[in-house]
Amino acid sequence: MVLSLTVNGDRLSSPSDPITPLIDxxxxDFHLTGAKPVCREGFCGACMVLVDGLPTLSCLMPAALAAGCEIRTVESLAVDGTLTPIQAALEACDAVQCGMCFPGMVVTLTHLMTTKPGATREDIRAALTGNICRCTGYERIVEAALIAAAGK
Ligand code: FES
Ligand code: FES
Structure with a gap:
């Protein structure tokens, strides 16, 4: 059985067992290494991708469950090297350190920016409760998200 998935607008086939975690x-199989397998237990958020527009932990999802869904990974967000507003704000605020958590952070914040324009500090903090960063104090990440949310 060939596993067929729609990822970043492309229809791709995988030879993996259907119960293989989506992140793998x-x-x-697809060489999209943005999502990071850090804890593999659903605690850290580094593996976050969008499945039908919703932030989803790809370490916990059997790939077959994503068949028929639109999967978007962090690789799809910037177009022709142009960062999205939240990516640009995170860069401008120097919010990233080691970067392991960042693909997941960006995916979660991308969802927040599209579903809650004008998000407040509290909204941002709440959205990021599933994304663990071991390096930063979160404050620059939140400041960047506030800038992007305000459209500055
Ligand atoms: S690797 Fe999926 S939640 Fe940590
Ligand atoms: S920047 Fe290192 S874990 Fe977040």
Whole structure:
């Protein structure tokens, strides 16, 4: 059985077992290594991708469950090298350190920016409760998100 998935607008086929975690199919079969397998237990958020527009932990999702869904990874967000407003704000605020958490942070914040224009500090903090960063104090991430949310 060939596993067929729609990822970043492309229809892709995977030879993996359908119960393989989605993150492994994305990284190993499709060479989309943005999402990071950090804890593999649903605690850290580094593996976050969008499935039908919703932030989803790709370490916990069997790939077959994503068949028929639109999957978007962090690789799809910037177009022709142009960062999205939230990516640009995170860069401008120097919000990233080691970067392991960042693909997941960006995916979560991208969802927040599209579903809650004008998000407040509290909204941003709440959205990021599932994204763990071991390096930063979160404050620059939140400041960047506030800038992007305000459209500055
Ligand atoms: S790797 Fe998926 S939640 Fe940590
Ligand atoms: S920047 Fe290192 S874990 Fe977040």
């Amino acid at each position: 199919v994305l990284r190993e």
